[in-house]
Amino acid sequence: MSKDSYEKPSIVRHTAGMMNEFGRPSGLNRCYEIDGVPVEALVKEYGSPLVVFSESTIRERHAELQRAFGLRYPKVQIAWSYKTNYLNAICSIMHQEGSWAEVVSEHEYEMAKVLGIEGKRIVVNGPYKPDTFLLTAVRDGAVINIDSLDEVYALEKIAAAFGGQVEIGIRINMDTGMYPAWDRFGLNLENGQAYEVAKRIVSGAKLKLTGLHSHIGTFILDPKFYQQEVISLCAFASRLKDDFGITLKYFNIGGGFASRNRLKSTYLPTSYLAPTFDAYAEAVCNIVLGAFPHDKLPLLFLETGRALVDEAGYLITTVGATKRLPSGVRALVLDAGVNIMVTSFWYDLEILPVQDRGYFMEDHVIYGPLCMQIDVIRDLVKLPILNRGDNLVIKPFGAYNLTQWTQFIRMRPTILLIGQNGELDVIRDPEDVSYLKQKERLPERLSLSRKGTKEKD
Numbered sequence: 001m002s003k004d005s006y007e008k009p010s011i012v013r014h015t016a017g018m019m020n021e022f023g024r025p026s027g028l029n030r031c032y033e034i035d036g037v038p039v040e041a042l043v044k045e046y047g048s049p050l051v052v053f054s055e056s057t058i059r060e061r062h063a064e065l066q067r068a069f070g071l072r073y074p075k076v077q078i079a080w081s082y083k084t085n086y087l088n089a090i091c092s093i094m095h096q097e098g099s100w101a102e103v104v105s106e107h108e109y110e111m112a113k114v115l116g117i118e119g120k121r122i123v124v125n126g127p128y129k130p131d132t133f134l135l136t137a138v139r140d141g142a143v144i145n146i147d148s149l150d151e152v153y154a155l156e157k158i159a160a161a162f163g164g165q166v167e168i169g170i171r172i173n174m175d176t177g178m179y180p181a182w183d184r185f186g187l188n189l190e191n192g193q194a195y196e197v198a199k200r201i202v203s204g205a206k207l208k209l210t211g212l213h214s215h216i217g218t219f220i221l222d223p224k225f226y227q228q229e230v231i232s233l234c235a236f237a238s239r240l241k242d243d244f245g246i247t248l249k250y251f252n253i254g255g256g257f258a259s260r261n262r263l264k265s266t267y268l269p270t271s272y273l274a275p276t277f278d279a280y281a282e283a284v285c286n287i288v289l290g291a292f293p294h295d296k297l298p299l300l301f302l303e304t305g306r307a308l309v310d311e312a313g314y315l316i317t318t319v320g321a322t323k324r325l326p327s328g329v330r331a332l333v334l335d336a337g338v339n340i341m342v343t344s345f346w347y348d349l350e351i352l353p354v355q356d357r358g359y360f361m362e363d364h365v366i367y368g369p370l371c372m373q374i375d376v377i378r379d380l381v382k383l384p385i386l387n388r389g390d391n392l393v394i395k396p397f398g399a400y401n402l403t404q405w406t407q408f409i410r411m412r413p414t415i416l417l418i419g420q421n422g423e424l425d426v427i428r429d430p431e432d433v434s435y436l437k438q439k440e441r442l443p444e445r446l447s448l449s450r451k452g453t454k455e456k457d
């Protein structure tokens with residue numbers, strides 16, 4: 001038997017960015033096309049930064065959600081949460097797929113009506129509903145979920161003026177084991193507040209309690225919290241039936257399903273952590289199904305927001321500058337900042353190069369273009385060595401950025417929709433100074449063309 005030859009022990013330097021036994025580092029992934037459309041061509045045609053939506057992804061996610069719950073429960077209604085993204089094109093896709101609208105303000109309500117959604121297909125939520133808003137919602141037959149006892153009083157007055165009973169639901173907050181609990185919205189279950197208000201509604205006789213609503217939080221990574229939510233809601237429904245003879249028309253479990261975005265606090269990418277729609281449905285449907293007689297099943301509302309639209313949105317950006325920080329870390333300055341990427345405060349958004357810049361990678365800090373220290377998109381991400389003019393794609397971008405964005409320092413860019421057959425449609429034009437200034441008024445006495453202006457040589 002021959003002896004193995006002696007091999008001198010050695011330490012082999014691991015070259016950052018090269019393939020190794022653990023596979024390809026994620027920083028080497030690129031995004032050079034979106035739904036088959038080359039990113040460089042999009043930038044050439046529409047400029048940078050550029051927000052892009054995939055119509056196919058939205059429709060697929062909607063169909064997936066409908067299928068997951070529809071398979072397990074016969075009466076499911078999705079109500080698209082407008083605050084997540086209320087671009088007309090995005091809402092219209094949701095409505096074409098069968099969604100109603102879920103709104104929390106007068107302007108969202110108006111947007112849904114303008115798109116042709118009847119009041120009776122609009123779910124009205126939120127902690128602040130002025131009398132004028134309630135009046136419109138009642139007149140249109142909208143689905144109103146009250147958030148406080150004050151709204152009961154306001155609605156009773158409106159009902160008296162209309163001369164008929166007004167149907168309402170109550171929003172309930174509860175302990176599902178998830179902390180911190182979202183207990184500032186609606187009426188509390190455990191301390192008896194929700195029950196007392198239900199009793200008050202019944203005894204007032206001007207309103208009819210027909211629904212229960214709860215939205216326990218957002219980006220909920222464990223379906224067991226929904227399970228607890230529906231167990232509690234079903235027990236409450238049964239109490240309402242026994243004590244007041246109430247038969248519920250609907251049961252609304254709110255939104256909150258996680259998208260595939262990555263929360264800053266999580267180590268693993270959310271694609272490993274986020275439950276599927278099937279997992280959420282599995283936790284909920286059987287319980288509701290078992291709690292009501294089969295001929296009196298309430299309509300099950302889902303108010304899903306982020307999980308339907310986040311992955312459908314992309315932000316294409318361009319490197320404006322590269323620099324070496326005093327710490328030695330390399331930094332990129334992009335043409336898009338936190339003013340249009342609010343979600344970068346709580347997500348580690350994925351940042352992918354478009355061009356092939358080789359295998360060598362370095363840690364980078366990614367800054368936006370704003371003159372603010374907090375304009376940081378990612379505080380540490382490995383990327384190849386990019387130069388001024390190179391592009392990056394940031395994702396998932398579709399949820400909450402475009403309703404919370406501002407024109408601080410830089411204006412908001414073009415938004416493009418890629419259709420199912422590759423159509424390219426601008427769904428929002430880029431802003432300009434005249435758009436920004438159109439609501440302002442300059443008092444005549446401040447006009448610089450007026451006499452009295454101090455002139456300097």
Ligand SMILES: Cc1ncc(COP(=O)(O)O)c(C=O)c1O
Nearest residue numbers: 081215218255256303304305306
């Ligand atoms: C009442 C209500 N419903 C639905 C949603 C949508 O939530 P998500 O985007 O987490 O699905 C929200 C968001 O906070 C909400 O407040």
